[in-house]
Amino acid sequence: MRLRGNIEPLPPVKTPGRQTKTQKRFWKVFWRQRYLYAMSLPFVVWVFVFHYVPVWGWTMAFQNYSPGLSFFEQEWVGFQHFIDLFSDERFYRVLRNTFAMAVMGLVAGFTVPIVFALLLNEVRQELFKRTVQTVSYLPHFVSWVVVAGIVTKLLSTSDGMINEGLLALNLVDQPIPFMAKETWFWGIVTLSDLWKEMGWNSIIFLAAMSGVSPELYEAAKADGAGRFRQMWHVTLPGIRSTIIVLLILSIGNLMSIGFERQLLLGNPLVVDYAEVVELYALNYGIGLNRFSFGTAISIFNSVIAMILLFTANYLFKKYSKESVY
Amino acid sequence: MERVQRWTKSTLADQCFYILNYSVLLLVMVVTLFPFLHVLAISLNDSTDTVRGGITIWPREFTLDNYLAVFNHSTLLTGFVNSVLRTVIGTVLGLISGTMLAYTLSRRDFQGRRFVSLFLVLTLYFSGGMIPVYMLIRDLGLMNSFWVYVLPGMVNAFYVFMIRSFIDALPYELQESAKLDGANDFVIYWRVILPLCKPVIATIALFLAVGQWNAWFDTYLYNGSSPHLTTLQYELMKILQSAQTGNEAAMRSADPELAGRVSPDSLKMAITMVTVIPILFVYPFVQRYFIKGMTLGSVKH
Numbered sequence: 001m002r003l004r005g006n007i008e009p010l011p012p013v014k015t016p017g018r019q020t021k022t023q024k025r026f027w028k029v030f031w032r033q034r035y036l037y038a039m040s041l042p043f044v045v046w047v048f049v050f051h052y053v054p055v056w057g058w059t060m061a062f063q064n065y066s067p068g069l070s071f072f073e074q075e076w077v078g079f080q081h082f083i084d085l086f087s088d089e090r091f092y093r094v095l096r097n098t099f100a101m102a103v104m105g106l107v108a109g110f111t112v113p114i115v116f117a118l119l120l121n122e123v124r125q126e127l128f129k130r131t132v133q134t135v136s137y138l139p140h141f142v143s144w145v146v147v148a149g150i151v152t153k154l155l156s157t158s159d160g161m162i163n164e165g166l167l168a169l170n171l172v173d174q175p176i177p178f179m180a181k182e183t184w185f186w187g188i189v190t191l192s193d194l195w196k197e198m199g200w201n202s203i204i205f206l207a208a209m210s211g212v213s214p215e216l217y218e219a220a221k222a223d224g225a226g227r228f229r230q231m232w233h234v235t236l237p238g239i240r241s242t243i244i245v246l247l248i249l250s251i252g253n254l255m256s257i258g259f260e261r262q263l264l265l266g267n268p269l270v271v272d273y274a275e276v277v278e279l280y281a282l283n284y285g286i287g288l289n290r291f292s293f294g295t296a297i298s299i300f301n302s303v304i305a306m307i308l309l310f311t312a313n314y315l316f317k318k319y320s321k322e323s324v325y
Numbered sequence: 326m327e328r329v330q331r332w333t334k335s336t337l338a339d340q341c342f343y344i345l346n347y348s349v350l351l352l353v354m355v356v357t358l359f360p361f362l363h364v365l366a367i368s369l370n371d372s373t374d375t376v377r378g379g380i381t382i383w384p385r386e387f388t389l390d391n392y393l394a395v396f397n398h399s400t401l402l403t404g405f406v407n408s409v410l411r412t413v414i415g416t417v418l419g420l421i422s423g424t425m426l427a428y429t430l431s432r433r434d435f436q437g438r439r440f441v442s443l444f445l446v447l448t449l450y451f452s453g454g455m456i457p458v459y460m461l462i463r464d465l466g467l468m469n470s471f472w473v474y475v476l477p478g479m480v481n482a483f484y485v486f487m488i489r490s491f492i493d494a495l496p497y498e499l500q501e502s503a504k505l506d507g508a509n510d511f512v513i514y515w516r517v518i519l520p521l522c523k524p525v526i527a528t529i530a531l532f533l534a535v536g537q538w539n540a541w542f543d544t545y546l547y548n549g550s551s552p553h554l555t556t557l558q559y560e561l562m563k564i565l566q567s568a569q570t571g572n573e574a575a576m577r578s579a580d581p582e583l584a585g586r587v588s589p590d591s592l593k594m595a596i597t598m599v600t601v602i603p604i605l606f607v608y609p610f611v612q613r614y615f616i617k618g619m620t621l622g623s624v625k626h
Contacts, residue, residue: 039511040435051448054453136353145558146561306450
């Protein structure tokens with residue numbers, strides 16, 4: 001579109017003759033670029049099937065969907081499923097859990113990698129620095145299944161390392177049932193997420209730090225700033241824009257915390273604190289074959305996510321304008 | 326010279342800071358590595374001995390029995406084969422689609438460029454959600470089939486844009502001169518672009534492979550009733566969940582093969598290591614690429 005616009009500005013009136021001319025030109029270029037089309041169109045069709053067709057499935061939320069019937073035979077119920085959803089007590093608990101874990105994850109997953117990157121940035125021995133980095137990325141590449149297995153193993157009451165250690169140090173006289181304590185679940189999820197992703201999330205901050213001008217450090221040093229003050233007054237302000245941009249982006253993704261951790265780490269004892277929106281959709285929608293109700297949950301989730309995304313986008317625009325002028 | 330100065334000129338406060346900093350970072354390393362070493366030690370320890378407790382990061386009674394049990398167990402072996410297959414096929418398909426789309430999108434003169442690009446960008450912002458996708462997979466007849474592992478996730482818009490920004494940074498003259506030599510668009514893609522894209526391809530390949538290797542939810546959702554399509558992660562997840570609900574006895578009776586030689590706990594640790602070790606082998610080789618790729622991708626978005 002842009003390319004064609006450059007050559008001939010938008011025709012004011014579409015005469016039939018003109019149209020055939022553009023059409024002819026289109027097909028001529030089409031033939032010349034047939035390899036490019038052959039390399040992209042199959043995947044466009046693919047994207048259409050796997051990403052666009054499911055959106056059509058949203059209509060299910062307004063029907064009493066029954067798998068045997070065609071689209072036109074379905075019974076339409078309007079917003080009934082949404083009304084059911086909003087009057088379900090469990091739904092509010094699920095929302096609370098989702099928000100709590102999202103916010104805890106955002107706070108911990110943001111501050112700790114910055115601190116880690118700051119500390120790493122102060123290391124002058126390349127070998128030590130690289131070793132710490134390599135080790136810290138490692139858990140990112142391991143699946144949540146494995147992490148959940150390791151976490152439950154370490155926290156187990158029968159032969160978990162943590163309880164064995166606490167017993168050996170006489171800090172407790174009975175093993176603590178970590179995984180059975182409802183109120184600890186959010187903390188366990190947040191900490192295991194931190195363990196898994198801290199190193200990985202610090203990459204971007206380290207990259208931003210390497211862009212801070214060495215002259216600023218020289219100037220700070222000349223003013224008598226020690227390592228700590230340099231960190232505070234030079235490095236941190238130097239990556240300020242990166243921090244803000246990433247923070248805004250993660251606000252946009254707040255609702256998409258998924259359900260993997262909750263499903264794998266959760267157990268019947270802590271379900272009141274472990275169930276999140278998507279897990280709720282999974283259990284109701286697919287588990288109980290209530291497809292329409294489950295879809296309504298997904299739609300609600302998407303709407304909230306969209307609101308957050310637009311808010312974040314607005315903030316982003318506002319902020320980046322400030323940074324330019 | 327600069328480095329030397331920094332050290333010699335450091336004050337007492339700086340010295341304290343360094344000591345503190347190095348200790349904290351060492352602690353981070355220990356905390357990160359310890360769980361892996363602990364699991365490794367248990368997986369290499371005799372399972373009846375493990376029950377006595379007290380294993381930290383060194384096996385007390387070394388044995389390979391737990392690993393032998395994993396590879397002698399028919400379900401787990403099937404899972405291993407399927408995991409390898411989906412990783413290889415999924416990675417190759419993902420790379421083909423990603424590089425082809427990225428190349429066509431990087432061509433300024435391609436007249437479908439804006440449309441294709443918009444079509445892809447939109448997928449980053451909305452999705453049908455779990456249930457409509459589930460219904461689609463069911464309607465397409467992909468349930469209880471191997472293809473459900475590799476087809477739904479084949480095109481990833483984010484990876485496409487990462488590869489494209491890499492191609493955009495290459496000099497366009499290379500393509501023009503290839504064109505003058507009579508190469509068609511596909512030949513340019515294959516002989517000019519792909520060889521130059523090795524770093525970004527290595528990065529994306531790692532991401533795709535790790536994603537495939539670590540996936541378990543699609544097995545859970547779509548192929549749970551097809552034992553021949555099981556994956557290693559799914560088997561590990563099943564054993565884990567049964568252990569968590571305190572159902573070890575039920576698991577033993579469901580899996581008599583396991584009951585004999587090794588305890589479920591030791592077996593769990595051995596499977597964990599089997600799923601972790603391939604990643605440990607691959608990732609040091611691609612590490613130098615992915616840091617660059619990561620920063621590039623994040624800056625662009």
